[in-house]
Amino acid sequence: MNENLFAPFITPTIMGITTLPIIMIFPCIILSTPKRWLPNRIQTLQIWLIRQITKQMLSMHNTRGRTWALMLMSLILFIASTNLLGLLPYSFTPTTQLAMNIGMAIPLWLATVIMGFRNKPKVSLAHFLPQGTPTPLIPMLIIIETISLFIQPLALAVRLTANITAGHLLIHLIGSATLALSSISMTVSTITFTILFLLTILELAVAMIQAYVFTLLVSLYLHDNS
Amino acid sequence: MFFVLPPPPHPSAPASVLLSRQLGLETEGAEIGRVGKAFALPLSRGLLSAILVRRLARFPRWGHRDAEAAERTLAQHAVPAGAARGQRRGVLQATRIFHTASPHLAPLPPLPEHGGKVRHGLIPEEFFEFMYPKTGVTGPYVLGTGLILYFLSKEIYVITADTFAAMSTLGLLIYIVKKYGASVAAFADKLREDQMAEAEALKQASIKNIQDAIDLEKKQQALVAKRHYLFDVQRNNIAMTLEVFYRERLHKVYTEVKNRLDYHIAKQNMMRRKEQEHMITWVESHVVKSISAQQEKETIAKCISDLKLLAKKAQAQSQSVL
Secondary structure, three states, X not given: OHHHHHHHHOOOEXXXXXXXXXXXXXXXHHOOOOXXXXXXXXXXXXXXXXXXXXXXXXXXXXXXXXXXXXXXXHHHHHHHHHHHHHOXXXXXOHHHOHHHHHXXXXXXXXXXXXXXXXXXXXXXXXXXXXXXXXXXXXXXXXXXXXXXXXXHHHHHHHHHHHHHHHHHHHHHHHHHHHHHHHOOOHHHHHHHHHHHHHHHXXXXXXXXXXXXXXXXXHHHXXXXXX | OOOOOOOOOOOOOOHHHHHHHHOXXXXXXXXXXXXHXXXXXXXXXXXXXXXHHHHHHOOOOOOHHHHHHHHHHHXXXXXXXXXXXXXXXXXXXXXXXXXXXXXXXXXXOOOOOOOOOEEOOOEEHHHXXXXXXXXXXXXXXXXXXXXXXXXXXXXXXOOOXXXXXXXXXXXXXXXXXXXXXXXXXXXXXXXXXXXXXXXXXXXXHHHHHHHHHHHHHHHHHXXXXXXXXXXXXXXXXXXXXXXXXXXXXXXXXXXXXXXXXXXXXXXXXXXHHHHHHHHHHHHHHHHHXXXXXXXXXXXXXXXXXXXXXXXXXXXXXXXXXX
């Protein structure tokens, strides 16, 4: 039971060779780029969607922040597509692996921090002290702000991992509950199946929202530091 | 055999061959012979061609455009193998140059309007048509059902929690596609139509601009033909103005002259009047002076006696009437 529950979160291997790179690159095959001036429907919708997201996300940045446009857009597309593909049955979601999410979060966050300290050191240091704090609180507040700064990448990564993993686990658990109850009482099983259906809808939303939140927070750190 | 390199030219080969090598013309063997002949006519061996070869060696290799141009010119000279030399070669000499330019990227072949027909969203129609001759209409469905039951009964496919998760997810997806598919497709089509309409509007605006320019040009050309009217009108105006000036001055002259003549006349009249008045006053004064007192008395007496006579006459007349 334990092994079966966490089996979807083991990186698939073919004869000992990890297939993680292939799985991570797979969404690129789905997201096709148009080679003509008038693309087909899917490409038109894709272009429109990406434009809308880009406009919405990059509107708050200045010129220096907008140089990150490609990075942020590919980030949100990658996370959203891998999350959504992970909802399909018998699939593997790379974003459930904490290692991968930390590997995405720490470099991005660190890049924003280093950029901030390089270009505007005074402003970056000033972020450690919110405006209008009473004088006795200042030392403690600086320590707290430093801790909160260093927690940012961990929070980013763990948030994504935990949400997606928890969603997948719940789906599994409720699915197995449905299966177990189907031989005991059909009505309760049907109720459980309804719960499963609602949960799937939630997971669909969560998949997209988590991608958005991740990218939004990175862009927020960028905005603070650019 | 199409990629056989032409044999390198003998050092004592005609300079034309060396020249064509220098110019980087990728030709097959026959072309060199023919090109050599083509070049051999204007160029002579010896010093002149050597100078030209050295000069042209400084130029960079010609690009694909020139290769295309060369292909066109060489195609005119294309002859079967060895005909120039009167020999037969064992290798098929192609008369076309291959792969000297990048492939043409435009115009792209058109995309089909609709995708291939698919049944149940998954299985192409060709599968059903493939099975129709042998198994009829229900063939693929029987195959599908049998396969599914086989997998289930032999537990090749095990019903686990994933099964219910799959049912839930796929059911949700199918519901979403069935409900919103058409509207999303219409939206995508609208986006595309907007894009095309923008380009079309640009095109129409450009055409309209050019058409307006043409009309303006035509109008102006027509106006140019009627330019002489303008000049005539101006000429007429100037003539009239000159005439008006002339008449003004004439009038002025007339008035001035009249003024002067009037002055003289007035002066004359005045003189005459003055003389008359003077004479009259002089005569009157003298007459009055000349009347003595005795004459005055005699005149008054005479007047009185005349008056008495008249009165008597009048009295007599009135009495006679009565």
